[in-house]
Amino acid sequence: MKSSTIFTLVFLFWASILLSQNGVVKGKVTNAINNEPVMFANILVLDTDFGTTTDLDGNYEITGLEPGLYNVRASYIGFNEKTEFEVQITNSKPAIVNFQLSETIQELEEVVVKASPFRKTEESPVSLRTVGVAEIQRNPGANRDISKVIQVLPGVTSTASFRNDLIIRGGAPNENRFYLDDVEVPNINHFATQGASGGPVGLINVNFIREVDFYSGAFPANRGNTLSSVLNFKQRDGRDDRLGGTFMLSATDIGLTLEGPLSDKTTFLFSARRSYLQFLFQALGLPFLPTYNDFQAKVKYKIDKKNELTFIGLGAIDQFELNLDANETEEQQYLLNNLPVSPQWNYTNGLVYKRYQENGFLTFVLSRNMLNNEAEKYFQNDDSSEDNLILRYKSQEIENKLRIEQTLRVGDYKFNYGVGYEYAKFNNSTFNRIFTSQGSETIDFFTEFDLNKYSFFGQASRKFLSERLILSLGFRADANDYSDDMSNPLEQFSPRFSLAYAFTDRLSFNFNTGIYYQLPPYTILGYQEDGQFVNKANNIKYIQSNHLVAGVEFNTASKSKITVEGYYKYYDNYPFLLRDRVSLANLGGDFGVIGNEPATPESEGRSYGLEFLYQQRLYKGFYGIASYTLGWSEFKDDKGEFVPSSWDSRHILNLAIGKRFGNNWEIGVNWRFQTGLPFTPFSDVSALVQNWDVNGRGIPNYNLLNSERASASNTIDLRVDKKWFFDKWSLNVYLDLENLTSDAVALPQLILDRPLDEDNMPIGDGVIVNPDAPTDEQRYDLKTIDNNQGSLIPSIGVMIEI
DSSP states (O other): OOHHHHHHHHHHHHHHHOOOOOEEEEEEEEETTTOOBOTTOEEEETTSSOEEEOOTTSEEEEEEEOSEEEEEEEEOTTBBOEEEEEEEEOSSSOEEOOEEEOBOOOSOTTOOBOOOSSOOOSSOSSSEEEEEHHHHHHOTTTTTOHHHHGGGSTTEEOSOTTOOOOEETTOOGGGEEEEETTEEESOOEESOOBTSOOOSEEOSOGGGEEEEEEESSOOOTTSOSOSSEEEEEEEOOOOSSSOEEEEEEOSSEEEEEEEEEEETTEEEEEEEEEEOHHHHHHHHTOSEEEEEEEEEEEEEEEEETTEEEEEEEEEEEEEEEEOTTOOSSHHHHHHHHHOOBOOEEEEEEEEEEEEEETTEEEEEEEEEEEEEEEEEEEGGGOTTOGGGEEEEEEEEEEEEEEEEEEEEEETTEEEEEEEEEEEEEEEEEEEEEEEETTEEEEEEEEEEEEEEEEEEEEEEEEEETTTTEEEEEEEEEEEESSOTTTSOGGGGEEEEEEEEEESSSSEEEEEEEEEEEEOOOHHHHHOEETTEEHHHHTTOOOEEEEEEEEEEEEEOTTSEEEEEEEEEEEEEEEEEETTTTEEGGGOOSSSSBOOOSOEEEEEEEEEEEEEEEEEEEEETTEEEEEEEEEEEEEEEOTTSOEEEOTTOOOEEEEEEEEEEOGGGEEEEEEEEEEOOOEEOOBOGGGGBHHHHHHHOSOOBOGGGTTOEEOOOEEEEEEEEEEEEEOSSOEEEEEEEEEOTTOBOOOOOEEEEOOOBOTTSOBOSSOOBSOTTSOGGGOBBOEEEEOOOBOOOEEEEEEEEEO
């Protein structure tokens, strides 16, 4: 037996017997409205004999726990009880679990109201799902990426297997908004698509996350400028006892997280991560070499029990280069001819100040974010002459934001209201030679503008009938000084109404309706021709979407729930792109930039469907989610007729199940079936030599918009985790097998049909089928390749926590 094998066996043996039971969970229980400590609250570690009560300051601490996952509950007379699920207990650091309890409106003070294991708010009783950090970390195939984790939820469509675009209930990728501890973050992905929200790799560090609230409808009034979803990331605080950290090594990147106290009142979290994909891709002979770096920080200063200040920082530096040596196969050459060199960087910094009052709290949020996006492409990647230049693009988006909001409890009512102001700057330098089915065009312009945006909002909620009936009514209004069409906030008045009625303690009916508005992408607003803002002259305006959602929810006795929801959305004033005669709503699921062209606010669309969800919290070692979505997404074409949109995936079926075994082994499986997405066939002019040499890809024939449909995808992911807990540190080793079926969500593409050598490798620059024809009529011989054949992606990772 090899010495390395003997060492491994010895290590595993000692790792199994050196476990100790020094796990600690501690925290504070406070009133959710005024932050006053809740004294003598009961704290229970469920399914164990461990428990305690809080002291005069609301603090508690439970020791002697064996490492593992636990559910921890806090309760007190006159308050709604609350449970934190799947709290990871280790020996390396105390688990900090703070509870904010809401007062019950029931008159009998001795009543403790039993809470559902699933989150529901007065403002959003429907279309809200909460994802815990343990669910993110263990999800098979997701690689700790929240954008992939939520794809198992109903209503979420995937555009491509290698991307994180969020298509929620048939909406476009640019219709989502993200918040990190109340600070808006424009994008949560590396290599972001400007004008949309997607990218291939998430940039938020899961080690920072406590939980994520995912709204696919019923948006609270204080969350604006969205049409499809809101993701609200809640970060944990850094540890307050001593310095600690987590080291992460995976198949794609390496990262380090540090945390600890800066003073008696201040804690911090900081992380940095860098990928080494460029080395792996080069070894695999892939034609592109991506490198990403990201940084994240949180500093929290508890001034006193009534005042706290939090700093949030998030940033990314991305490099995307071409591997010109990988040009042997048809697929390699196709990618080399299409992909530009595209460096990008972005950051978001924010300050959040909270002041607690007797019956509420005041929140100030001040933030700044910036995106710098560049792309450059030369004909056949030959940059020796500017005559070969096809694309040179550089753009910057800068936003400075202030939001002030007040939350109050007055008797049986809950109020939230506030104002917002934003100063934005945008610039864009574009040179692009393009060929479309309508002809050729060279775009060359520079544009910049400043924008002042403002908003005000309010929402009132009340519980009736011993809290069985909950009503919530809200409004929001947004405006800016871009044009007269957007300057009147009453034109963007956004009412919303929610209702929840509990027939029994477990069965309830939930409803929401509202009108929502979103500003078109800056690329649309900034487009110029001959020094004029073309789309301002075209009366571009806020996009409008009317929502109607209703459903029933049943909570079982075994920490699971079943929901059935129906939804309907109608879109108006969507930008209609004049160059290709297609709605902007059909774009955004690819790399690059969308919306950098003339448009009018003429597009209309609709999305409707039915969703089913069964979710099982950790119960006797098992957990899982099963979801099914039947949905339609349609937008009008240039003839004014509804046709399927690019996101019209009729059937989506997900099943994610897992089991925790003894000795801290865990296994999970994720199966996903999705109907193929519609696509537009290519135009015959794609084969023209003058077109192909510039575009390097097929030109869609938008006269046949989304008239064909790709093949369905069927993928299976598997993940196995093993954890060891030592006295001062812990170790987690995992194996993640993504796409065991080697299937993929993808669309067909055109490539040059070239002769092959004796090794079946393509040679030459392409075959011209009519060389004797005039130059502007010569055509290449093209063929279609099917991209739905994916690859099995194995990943081994190691995480060390100290």
